[in-house]
């Protein structure tokens with residue numbers, strides 16, 4: 327029997343063709359609405375699912391009784407009920423590593439752009455306001471030599487810290503579930519309790535995954551611990567931060583600026599004040615969005631689903647369901 331795969335994220339044609347050699351593929355391109363009746367009908371017969379973004383609920387899983395594996399085209403797995411998938415014997419895979427450096431580049435872009443007010447001053451020229459050489463009111467802050475506080479020191483956190491320490495001579499602090507002695511050795515990084523890091527760092531950069539533990543990890547109390555000169559960067563997930571508290575901290579001058587790639591609701595609602603604030607650089611969730619990296623993520627997702635449905639170990643499993651490769 328040829329197994330069936332449902333795809334709801336756009337994949338390159340040649341990678342879809344690879345899958346079609348061995349599987350029946352129902353390709354929905356980029357599908358936003360997972361309640362779409364045609365998608366639901368395809369799900370009823372699906373053995374594999376490839377996509378990203380929208381939450382996968384237990385109700386949706388009920389509509390896919392034959393499902394053996396889900397391959398997410400992302401490293402973050404906050405959209406999936408991981409324990410429920412394991413309980414149902416469904417393999418979940420993601421795309422770590424291949425996006426680490428690109429996402430770290432985006433994180434550093436936000437550090438640089440906020441510190442040097444790049445977007446605000448580019449807009450200044452665009453408006454025709456550059457009539458004389460600039461004075462203090464348009465100066466930014468140095469990045470080199472400053473203290474970078476990483477909240478989360480996993481793959482992406484370490485890659486951002488490496489850029490800071492080795493490229494910009496920054497002192498690295500980190501707050502992380504486990505200690506990272508190799509990075510302490512390599513970068514001179516020092517581990518801190520979260521509260522201490524917030525008070526000490528010039529740049530606070532969030533790279534923890536979204537989970538029940540990290541949801542709203544940074545709120546009004548945490549912004550109050552930062553200094554008026556602190557620059558806050560979120561490259562992880564919007565819900566790790568209490569966005570209303572962030573807006574309040576920016577408006578009240580409790581922190582200097584924010585660089586944001588991710589938001590509580592995406593796409594960002596039209597009435598959000600964030601993109602209109604001069605001290606905010608807001609990007610539309612482009613952490614991994616380069617041609618090269620999105621291609622590598624798609625390739626990894628295709629390899630993961632092919633291996634999972636062939637009874638082999640995928641390249642990047644998230645869970646270890648007992649029945650997945652029985």
Ligand code: NAP
Nearest residue numbers: 402478479480481482502503504534535539561562613614
């Ligand atoms: P990772 O290697 O798993 O790193 C996550 C780090 O966070 C780990 O070091 C982990 O600690 C730490 N951590 C987890 N829960 C924690 C907690 N409650 N308190 C303190 N530390 C905690 O993941 P990654 O590849 O770096 O990716 C991180 C996240 O970035 C993803 O989950 C995703 O949400 C986000 N992301 C965003 C984009 C974007 O486009 N903006 C792109 C890619 C990824 P241990 O080392 O002790 O386990």
